[in-house]
Amino acid sequence: MTAGRQQQRVFSGIQPTGRLHLGNYIGALSVWAANQARYDNIFCIVDLHALTIPEAIRVETLRAARRELAALLLACGIDPARSALFLQSYVPAHAELAWLLACVTPVGWLERMTQYKSKAAALTTVGAGLLEYPVLQAADILLYQADLVPVGEDQRQHIELARDIARRFHNLFRPVFTLPEPLVRPSGARIMGLDDPTVKMSKSLAEERPGHAIALTDSPERIRNAVMGAVTDSGRELRPGELSPGVANLLTIYEALSGRPRPDVEAEFAGQGYSAVKRAVADLVVSTLDPIRRRYLALSADAGYLDRILREGADRVHPIARATLDRVKRLMGLV
């Protein structure tokens, strides 16, 4: 922790692309919201990260998508009185520090990133921004001297890279950054697809396959259909100790949303038929998401309020980012 600060600082970010799903909620947003009182929190809508595959940019919807994401984050319980919420592109220090850090980051480190490898493999032309994506992410985190970064399992590697970049900067120049730690929940940090429990629930697969994910704004009926259609196995009733991936995923969702210990959940469902298990999971998902959807609908009607929250968030964080950037520039001989 940086001297003089009372609380540890949390930083996390999320892209304004695609529809947020239950995996995002369990792995990231619910953790952000639940820990707000314990930490000094900064949450960022990372619109610059949304540009790394230019063919996929939806120019006409990106502006509105940022505001919709703000509404959804507030609906999930992010409290602007406790947490700064802002748009990455409003604070130019992110792009500036990303360049300075790119100059100290070996390309080999970036080429080893799992997310880069899988995204690049699907493209005919790979933009330099896709490779540099984790450097911008490191800049996001390091600018605010964040102690903790709450993310899902798939982002752990990027947070470790941010630490490595910070250490390399310290060796080449002088210590200036707090080394961040990933904050990954022990269970629920990797929710799997309902239609295929061998792949992670993801925004991109959700666009292609209707039964894959539950969107946070889905109606109760859609949620029930998706859960009742989830892939399980050829067995009929639940046997703890012999859970197939699909059944284990349903129990993980139940465990995360109920907050109950896993052994209790397994004991409760032991011997029950899969459709009874699914009904219980569907009920819990509906009762969790329905209030979020209602708050989202109310908030998204108030563009003026959302713009004000984002503006105030940027005003709050800007001086912190500025102070780090100035120190880095001084250490590199620019000031």
Ligand code: AMP
């Ligand atoms: P993304 O969907 O890549 O924009 O991710 C936003 C946040 O949600 C990140 O912290 C991810 O690690 C987290 N996340 C994404 N998918 C899942 C999932 N299937 N299970 C748990 N967390 C996830």
Ligand code: TRP
């Ligand atoms: N790369 C993250 C994701 O896809 C989003 C992100 C950008 C982020 N900057 C960040 C997450 C900084 C944590 C900290 O989910």
